[in-house]
Amino acid sequence: MAWRLFEEQDHAVLYQKYRLPSPSQIRNLVLSYLKRKKGKPFTLAVDIGCGPGQSTRGLASYFEQVVGIDVSGAQIEEAMKVDGPENVSYRRGLAEELEFEDGSVDLVTAGAAAHWFDMEKFMKEVERILKPKGCVALYCYRPPFELHYNDCSEQLTQIVQEMFKTLGPYQSEKCHIVQNEYKEIYHAITFPDKESIQQALGASSSETVLETKWTAFCLLASKP
Ligand SMILES: C[S@@+](CC[C@H](N)C(=O)[O-])C[C@H]1O[C@@H](n2cnc3c(N)ncnc32)[C@H](O)[C@@H]1O
Structure with a gap:
C-alpha cells in the first residue's frame, strides 16, 4: 500500500516556500557512487x-534529462511553476508504477520519500527501469535538528526538539522507519551490492535566515 499524506495545495505551497534543497553533500555522495559503479x-x-522539485533541480547540471515524479498533483503543479533548468521535467505518477522504458534510467533517487512507498513494488520497478550497473539512492534525515540564529540558537533548538517530542506520538507509523534510520528500507533493497552511509549536515535557508544542523542517512545500491 502507498501512503498519501501530501496531496493538498496548501501543503505543496508551504513545501515550495520552506523546504531546503537536498544537501549538496548527499548529492556528491550519490554522484560519486554512480560514477564508481556505472560510470x-x-x-x-x-x-x-x-x-515541489527542490531535490530534483539539484541534479540538472549532471544529467542530460532529469524527471521528477510525485503522486500529488498539487506538488507537481508547484514544481512546474518554478523557472527551472530546461532539462528538468515533472510528471504525476506512483513510485510503484514507473512509466519508463526497461533499462533506460541511470539513477533513481528518492529524498525523504521512500518510507511512504510500497518497497516491494517500488523495487520491482527500479529493477526494471535501471540500466545495468545503474544506481538507486534513498536518503532521509533524522532529528535532533539544531537551529542556529544569532544568539538565540539554544532556545530555537529547544523549541524544535520540544515540538518533535510533543508531536511524536501523533506521527504516522511510517515515521518510525525514519527514526530507525531506514533499516527496513535497506533490507527491502533487492540488489546485493548496497551500502548505508550517515553524514552530519549543515545548511542555511534564504527564506528563514536560519542555519540548521542535522544528520542524513543515505542508502546506495547498484543493479547487477
Ligand atoms: C517529504 S516529501 C519529499 C519531497 C522532496 N523529495 C524533498 O526532498 O524535498 C515526500 C513526497 O513523496 C510523495 N510520495 C509519497 N508517496 C508516494 C508514492 N507512492 N509515489 C510517488 N510519490 C509519493 C509525496 O506526495 C511527497 O511530495
Missing part, C-alpha cells in the same frame, strides 16, 4: 516523491 554517460535521472 558516464549520465543520461537520465528520475527523482521519485519529488514534491
Whole structure:
C-alpha cells in the first residue's frame, strides 16, 4: 500500500516556500557512487516523491534529462511553476508504477520519500527501469535538528526538539522507519551490492535566515 499524506495545495505551497534543497553533500555522495559503479554517460535521472522539485533541480547540471515524479498533483503543479533548468521535467505518477522504458534510467533517487512507498513494488520497478550497473539512492534525515540564529540558537533548538517530542506520538507509523534510520528500507533493497552511509549536515535557508544542523542517512545500491 502507498501512503498519501501530501496531496493538498496548501501543503505543496508551504513545501515550495520552506523546504531546503537536498544537501549538496548527499548529492556528491550519490554522484560519486554512480560514477564508481556505472560510470558516464549520465543520461537520465528520475527523482521519485519529488514534491515541489527542490531535490530534483539539484541534479540538472549532471544529467542530460532529469524527471521528477510525485503522486500529488498539487506538488507537481508547484514544481512546474518554478523557472527551472530546461532539462528538468515533472510528471504525476506512483513510485510503484514507473512509466519508463526497461533499462533506460541511470539513477533513481528518492529524498525523504521512500518510507511512504510500497518497497516491494517500488523495487520491482527500479529493477526494471535501471540500466545495468545503474544506481538507486534513498536518503532521509533524522532529528535532533539544531537551529542556529544569532544568539538565540539554544532556545530555537529547544523549541524544535520540544515540538518533535510533543508531536511524536501523533506521527504516522511510517515515521518510525525514519527514526530507525531506514533499516527496513535497506533490507527491502533487492540488489546485493548496497551500502548505508550517515553524514552530519549543515545548511542555511534564504527564506528563514536560519542555519540548521542535522544528520542524513543515505542508502546506495547498484543493479547487477
Ligand atoms: C517529504 S516529501 C519529499 C519531497 C522532496 N523529495 C524533498 O526532498 O524535498 C515526500 C513526497 O513523496 C510523495 N510520495 C509519497 N508517496 C508516494 C508514492 N507512492 N509515489 C510517488 N510519490 C509519493 C509525496 O506526495 C511527497 O511530495
